[in-house]
Amino acid sequence: MPEKILFKYIDEPGQDTIKVYMKNGGYTALPKVLKEYTPDQVTDIVKESGLRGRGGAGFPAGVKWSFVPKDSPKPKYLLINADESEPGTFKDRQLLERDPHQLIEGSIIAAYAVQAHTGFIYIRGEFGYGAKQLLRALSEAEEKNFLGKNILGSGYDLTIHLHRGGGAYICGEETALMESIEGRRGLSRVRPPYPAIVGLYGCPTVINNVETLSNVPHIINKGAEWFASMGTRKSTGTKIFSLSGQVKRPGNYELPMGISLRELIYEYGGGIFEDRELKAVIPGGSSTPILTPDKLDVKLDFESVVEAGSMLGSAGVIVMDETTCMVNVAWRLTRFYQHESCGKCTPCREGTYWMLKILERIENGKGESGDVELLLDICNYIEGYTVCPLGDAAVPAVRSTIEHFQEEYDYHIRNKTCMVKGKPVFK
Amino acid sequence: MNTMSLSKESIEKLQELKDKFPDRRTAILPALHVVYDQFGYVGDEQLKEAAEVVELPYVELAENASFYTMFPKKPVGKYFIQVCTNLSCALLGADSLVDYLLEKLNVKLGEITPDGLFTVVTVECLGSCGSAPMMQVNDEYHENLTRERVDELLEEFRREGTKKGGPPS
Structure with a gap:
């Protein structure tokens, strides 16, 4: 088994308590940072490690931190994005439920690096258990003075609030998340200005994903070089792959970046459910284009997945077998984006609505010739014409299923029924 | 009608939220959770009461409640x-x-x-x-x-x- 960083102790009973976390080497990076490093040095170490954002975009974390202006008289904020809502992704939930201190320690170090004195963990509203776990962990950390005033005598102060969302996918988008914390409906903001300059309450703000921040204590303890030695040259470290769908052993797998899709599905995931044939895979959460079985040898790192025609995204790998109707997949995911569109940008609000209408009629045997072209046309008018990535994210499910499986659309429209027989049944 | 009102415990929680954050409006979403936790839904009457406690306009709570789908707006089953x-x-x-x-x-x-x-x-x-x-x-x-x-x-x-x-x- 390859070396695990984030999941090393995830199955150990009590790892969610500060006692066991510390027994396993936790909260050793924080004192080291406060004693030995300036904030800039911390940022440099994270930059050198090559750590890239695990929320989906893959932006280098240290570089993001370095954008925060040092001479700004305004307070700075750290936002911890735990609004995990990308269909097919369930890694952050496990990290924050089972090893909350790893996240909190990483967050404190990040806050110190950008000199923020207030942080918010924005956790999706449905994660009730996760919220309880984090609240308890935050108060444990406060008791030990890892949080609060004059942390470990360093003169550095930090408060972290836990903020629960209300069931809106869009609030995982960084600017909508800020609107949400500010007590407004979660509508995305136009960028620039970027959050590092004008973020929460109009102040410089850094926002990072749970998995990204959970890596930070380990990078401090073992060094940037050690971290960069794992994975590929441009996608360093490990990645938690959330494997779901029609696969024998679904679950979260922490593996080095660059492992092949085939290894993930067949070696770790045990192969396809009921030994059926593989039909398609979504490699990076529902917002990424599907891949067909001829791409099974693609390496799962940020660059290689793009070369194969998709994106690593949140690494939510959804496996679909031969019994899956691809029109149904497109309909289901479009329903999601239509439901979650915040409504601010016309192309996304109206585009997802019309795509859903068309897909619904194809599904219901009322499709018309020309519907496929119409769908592709709408895709072209959404992509690139919206303020935030939600519009772009709604396109791949439709466009990539047409690209690879247009015969299923045509069959549906011509024969008023599905080309694939049999629906999944829960037993 | 008393069962429709905020409990003492909820009121205390709301009062605590009022000045907890750099901006009072940040208390809105947590306030919705307090209401939801007590009633299992977030109705207009409860929002009006909660708005008074956190000293924010009712409409600001209502516009948030209507945006976030995890709070039912009407009673649901136990x-x-x-x-x-x-x-x-x-x-x-x-x-x-x-x-x-x-x-x-x-x-x-x-x-x-x-x-x-x-x-x-x-x-x-x-x-x-x-x-x-x-x-x-x-x-x-x-x-x-x-x-x-x-x-x-x-x-x-x-x-x-x-x-x-x-x-x-």
Whole structure:
């Protein structure tokens, strides 16, 4: 088994308590940072490690931190994005439920690096258990003075609030998340200005994903070089792959970046459910284009997945077998984006609505010739014409299923029924 | 009518939220959670009361409540069953899980069973894709569901829910 960083102790009973976390080497990076490093040095170490954002975009974390202006008289904020809502992704939930201190320690170090004195963990509203776990962990950390005033005598102060969302996918988008914390409906903001300059309450703000921040204590303890030695040259470290769908052993797998899709599905995931044939895979959460079985040898790192025609995204790998109707997949995911569109940008609000209408009629045997072209046309008018990535994210499910499986659309429209027989049944 | 009012405990929580953050408006979403935790839904009357406690205009709470889908705006059953029907769950039979529940409880989607115990709705991804199919009941996740497990759970809820006082909402 390859070396695990984030999941090393995830199955150990009590790892969610500060006692066991510390027994396993936790909260050793924080004192080291406060004693030995300036904030800039911390940022440099994270930059050198090559750590890239695990929320989906893959932006280098240290570089993001370095954008925060040092001479700004305004307070700075750290936002911890735990609004995990990308269909097919369930890694952050496990990290924050089972090893909350790893996240909190990483967050404190990040806050110190950008000199923020207030942080918010924005956790999706449905994660009730996760919220309880984090609240308890935050108060444990406060008791030990890892949080609060004059942390470990360093003169550095930090408060972290836990903020629960209300069931809106869009609030995982960084600017909508800020609107949400500010007590407004979660509508995305136009960028620039970027959050590092004008973020929460109009102040410089850094926002990072749970998995990204959970890596930070380990990078401090073992060094940037050690971290960069794992994975590929441009996608360093490990990645938690959330494997779901029609696969024998679904679950979260922490593996080095660059492992092949085939290894993930067949070696770790045990192969396809009921030994059926593989039909398609979504490699990076529902917002990424599907891949067909001829791409099974693609390496799962940020660059290689793009070369194969998709994106690593949140690494939510959804496996679909031969019994899956691809029109149904497109309909289901479009329903999601239509439901979650915040409504601010016309192309996304109206585009997802019309795509859903068309897909619904194809599904219901009322499709018309020309519907496929119409769908592709709408895709072209959404992509690139919206303020935030939600519009772009709604396109791949439709466009990539047409690209690879247009015969299923045509069959549906011509024969008023599905080309694939049999629906999944829960037993 | 007293049962419709905020409890002493909720009022205390709201008062604590009022000046907790750099900007008072940040208390809005946490305030919605306080209301939801007490009532199991977020109605206009409760929002008006909560707005007074946190000293913010009612309309600002209402505009938030109408945006966030996890808060029902009307009363629901004591056991609010939310079934994920997004892709990963659907691939393992979530649609037929919904049918099974509706048939078993003899209720339509979104309605309350006559005994007041159950409401079933479908929701989007709950971040439990590796343990599909699944459902959330009130604040708890129930994963890797089978017919047998669903039967057990419903039985358990029925037993608990018909006891005096009912379950914690």
